[in-house]
Amino acid sequence: MYIARRQHGLITTRQALGAGLTPDLLRHLVRAGMWLRARQGIYALPGAMPSAEDEACGRLSADGRPPHSVPRRRTVPGATATGASTDAAADPSGLAVDLPGPPVNGSYPAAKARLPFRVRVRAALLARPGAVACGVTAGRLLGFAGLPQPADDEPVHLRLPVHGSRRQLEGTVSHFGPVEAGELVDLDGIPVTGPDRTLADLVLASSREDAVAMIDAALHRRLVTGLDKAVAACAKRPGARRVASYWPLADGRAESVLETRLRLLLHDAGVPPPCLQWPVTDGTGRLLARLDLAWPGEMLDVEADGGAVHELPPALHRDRERQNQLLDLGWRVRRVTWADVLRTPAKVVTSVTGWLAAGP
Template sequence: MPFRLRVRAVLLARPGAVACGVTAGRLLGFEGLPRLADDEPVHLRLPVYGSRRQMEGTVSHFGSVAVGDLVELDGIPVTGPDRTLADLVLAGSREDAVAMIDAALRRRLVTGLDRVIAACVKRPGARRVASYWALADGRAESVLETHLRLLLHDAGVPPPCIQWPVTDGTGRVLARLDLAWPGAMLDVEADGGAVHELPSALHRDRERQNQLLDLGWRVRRVTWADVLRTPTKVVATVTGWLAAGP
């Protein structure tokens, strides 16, 4: 059964329920969520004093939701973007949470973080995530880019510039660098794979890299495999290049 249809069916069986958490995130178009599985349960927020019966194929969360934190999508009641982001941040790892914050800011699903932070106050996990907000940056263009930025931040070599524009002699922008150290002429690119492996993208990436090399930039391309399997090697490479200077 298609995901949205499955959510509708569940809500019809539980009057007063609201789609929340990862279910709300999918309906609202949040990025950085796990791949949707066929048997993924529907997450529901239910009134505290209602039935505690657990329905098969659902995960129940009990508690009230303010009227201002609710939206309706094609007749489906859903926690709004601010509340949904707060729920997901409280439930996720730091890397996944910051990636979702970055994406929500970039896509303007939320207009700022004040309401999101307020939705976390006095809830379990609020202290744990208190440091996440300052790490967020809506300029990040992919989940991998966020994970890579955090890896380098933790290693003490945070990139000073994100999406740094490089221009030619006429002022035309040749490229926007994912993570850049302009003083060291170092560009670290997050290559997520799906897009960069397309033939047209491969040609564009090579042409762009050649232009950067001609201008004296050093370019390091980092994949998911690099970040997940050999993070120390990624850090050592960036640290070594920075130490060597431009």
């Protein structure tokens, strides 16, 4: 248990046998559900794992970062930060030792999928000493918005040195290439590519719409303070020329993925909104609303109504009251949903261009 606590609830087969457990006892612990098989040769001990609240993927603190996970710059490039004991890190071959026996509660992938996200990441790193979490895995750890919904069997993305083993392990996607020391951060002992490098990696792997949405969200949440470092991290890499036009389209004022997608749709149609989050006040100077996409000269407000929040009764009441106040002030309001953008984009463009042509 002491070894597992040092490793955030994880222990390898070699470590367990070295601590005096027998293969039969290990099989019993797994069958009984007392130990969970995280991956080949690595087990998770529920009693030694951090709480689910602390390890919950995507849960953010007030400043936009995962709770209890303030990134710290790593000063020793290539060193593992999983808390693994010396024997585990020095002898990777020992991590491949596995014991036969049925998995917990059915199939092995299903049992593994029930483990908290960070536990699965730590297990993958324990199996590949010297690796760092990267790509979409790093994005989830850092609290990036705009990422696709994770599947239960989503693999862990790791970046390894070019000279390392090219063997692909089950449940992981290995990327090979250098990462500068200044591009790494430490999240509670998990080595992760930093926000700027992670943003560059994600943009290079994404479509224009998804890439700009992630850039907008990273700027809005202040995960990055500018784009110079991310753009530099893209330079001279495969795909850098393809994404070069994405960066100028970013705007950190966008508050949702739908706002970004709607802005890009109108930009491509030649009617980009001149103002985002435009403040509107009443006669006394009291703020009435911040308009998602606004053309103040034409008194046109285009609102991006995304997600279930706007469908809840309190939100519906606030939206209607706010819209009535805007109408009283002479604003014209057009509401756009995800269905509008994805299914009838031409209709959205026609509506907006028509209102602009008609004038206030």
